[in-house]
Amino acid sequence: MSLSSFFKLGERKTTIRQEILAGLTTFLAMVYSVIVVPNMLSNAGFPAESVFIATCLVAGLGSIFIGLWANVPMAIGCAISLTAFTAFSLVLGQGISVPVALGAIFLMGVLFTLISVTGIRAWILRNLPISIAHGAGIGIGLFLLLIAANGVGLVVSNEAGLPVKMGEFTSFPVIMSLLGLAAIIGLERRKIKGSILWVIIAITVIGLIFDSNVKFGGEIFKLPSVSGDSLFFSMDLMGALNAAVLPAVFALVMTAVFDATGTIRAVAGQADLIDQDGQIIHGGRALTSDSVSSIFSGLFGTAPAAVYIESAAGTAVGGKTGLTAVVVGLLFLLMLFFGPLAFLVPSYATAPALMYVGLLMLSNVSKLDFDDFVGAMSGLVCAVFIVLTANIVTGIMLGFAGLVLGRVMAGEFDELNAGTVIIAVVLVAFYALGYAI
Numbered sequence: 004m005s006l007s008s009f010f011k012l013g014e015r016k017t018t019i020r021q022e023i024l025a026g027l028t029t030f031l032a033m034v035y036s037v038i039v040v041p042n043m044l045s046n047a048g049f050p051a052e053s054v055f056i057a058t059c060l061v062a063g064l065g066s067i068f069i070g071l072w073a074n075v076p077m078a079i080g081c082a083i084s085l086t087a088f089t090a091f092s093l094v095l096g097q098g099i100s101v102p103v104a105l106g107a108i109f110l111m112g113v114l115f116t117l118i119s120v121t122g123i124r125a126w127i128l129r130n131l132p133i134s135i136a137h138g139a140g141i142g143i144g145l146f147l148l149l150i151a152a153n154g155v156g157l158v159v160s161n162e163a164g165l166p167v168k169m170g171e172f173t174s175f176p177v178i179m180s181l182l183g184l185a186a187i188i189g190l191e192r193r194k195i196k197g198s199i200l201w202v203i204i205a206i207t208v209i210g211l212i213f214d215s216n217v218k219f220g221g222e223i224f225k226l227p228s229v230s231g232d233s234l235f236f237s238m239d240l241m242g243a244l245n246a247a248v249l250p251a252v253f254a255l256v257m258t259a260v261f262d263a264t265g266t267i268r269a270v271a272g273q274a275d276l277i278d279q280d281g282q283i284i285h286g287g288r289a290l291t292s293d294s295v296s297s298i299f300s301g302l303f304g305t306a307p308a309a310v311y312i313e314s315a316a317g318t319a320v321g322g323k324t325g326l327t328a329v330v331v332g333l334l335f336l337l338m339l340f341f342g343p344l345a346f347l348v349p350s351y352a353t354a355p356a357l358m359y360v361g362l363l364m365l366s367n368v369s370k371l372d373f374d375d376f377v378g379a380m381s382g383l384v385c386a387v388f389i390v391l392t393a394n395i396v397t398g399i400m401l402g403f404a405g406l407v408l409g410r411v412m413a414g415e416f417d418e419l420n421a422g423t424v425i426i427a428v429v430l431v432a433f434y435a436l437g438y439a440i
Contacts, residue, residue: 010022021321024200024321025076027200029078029317033331034335036058040081041055044086049101056233059335061303061308062308066331070328070331073288074285074288075284075328077267078317078327079310084258088258106241108238108297110252112294112299119287128283130425135403136268136272138371138381139265139386143389144364146393146395156174179352184354187355206349225341257433258439261396261430263294267286271289272367381406399430400434406423
């Protein structure tokens with residue numbers, strides 16, 4: 004069987020070249036994770052080199068798995084939000100040992116997979132109102148813009164008044180990011196294939212020439228090693244079953260269910276993988292793939308995994324099939340041997356791609372049906388609070404709560420279904436009882 008027939012390239016109106024370009028673009032947009040995740044976890048006592056290897060393996064195997072099994076252009080990696088929770092809440096905050104934390108991550112992956120394969124997660128997705136789904140897409144787009152702008156110093160924290168303010172506009176990273184964004188928009192208007200990828204490469208080269216912080220150390224190749232202080236298969240599962248640790252496992256599961264589900268829905272919409280009934284094509288398999296990847300995280304010794312919203316960078320340049328994800332996975336496995344290069348691509352080279360994708364996702368505003376006023380407003384509540392709280396699940400929770408209460412206050416009881424009400428109640432209780440991350 005050829006690649007074209009296996010991945011249904013003709014049916015989805017794409018080509019091998021287009022899928023490879025999309026995979027390269029997604030990889031470059033999310034390769035920062037192999038730097039950020041080890042740095043964050045090393046603050047909590049995880050050995051950085053071991054985490055680097057584990058992070059590459061989880062992203063590589065997870066992306067290949069979802070690409071081959073679900074045939075969707077979604078890449079998997081260690082979730083940054085769950086990395087922060089693991090390092091600063093589980094280990095440093097609660098004093099849980101690293102092996103017990105890994106046991107909790109493994110247990111979370113098993114429960115997450117059971118929720119997926121038994122259809123509970125698909126049921127949640129089916130009962131995700133279309134207005135909340137569009138709102139999540141808008142909010143994630145805005146969130147990407149904020150993350151990218153903050154990462155290069157265009158938007159920084161504000162100690163007085165509003166929480167954010169403009170950074171140093173004339174700094175090299177900010178100038179490069181804005182020029183890169185303008186270049187992507189211009190090249191996309193001219194329909195130049197792979198424009199996002201070429202801009203990332205061009206800015207990296209400029210950084211090597213003009214930015215003293217972007218350094219090529221001369222070393223390219225390094226064999227990965229799992230000896231010494233490796234965390235491979237070092238999890239303490241019995242310790243994770245302790246009553247004091249189980250609430251953290253529950254928080255991980257709930258956050259992953261709604262965070263990753265919202266992300267999958269948003270990326271699928273960007274890639275035109277929504278069928279006539281509003282459901283994600285091969286959505287069940289996609290949902291299960293990222294939950295299985297968290298089991299890999301516990302086994303190898305890194306943070307929980309999830310579909311990355313940066314996958315939308317690849318769909319923006321034409322990625323439509325699992326071949327995009329397979330390319331990403333292979334590149335992450337190849338990255339195992341090129342650890343020194345992990346720090347070469349500067350954040351301001353990938354920031355324009357994330358900004359552009361964020362802007363594209365704002366087009367979901369046009370999909371909101373303002374004739375259904377309560378639904379549209381609930382979607383906007385979801386979008387805005389994803390950004391204001393820097394948490395996708397919080398935005399979804401407030402969107403659900405606003406939708407149910409809005410329908411009740413408007414007397415639109417016939418517009419509600421049991422699934423939506425149940426999800427709203429569970430989410431509100433999740434936050435009210437203090438389980439939320």
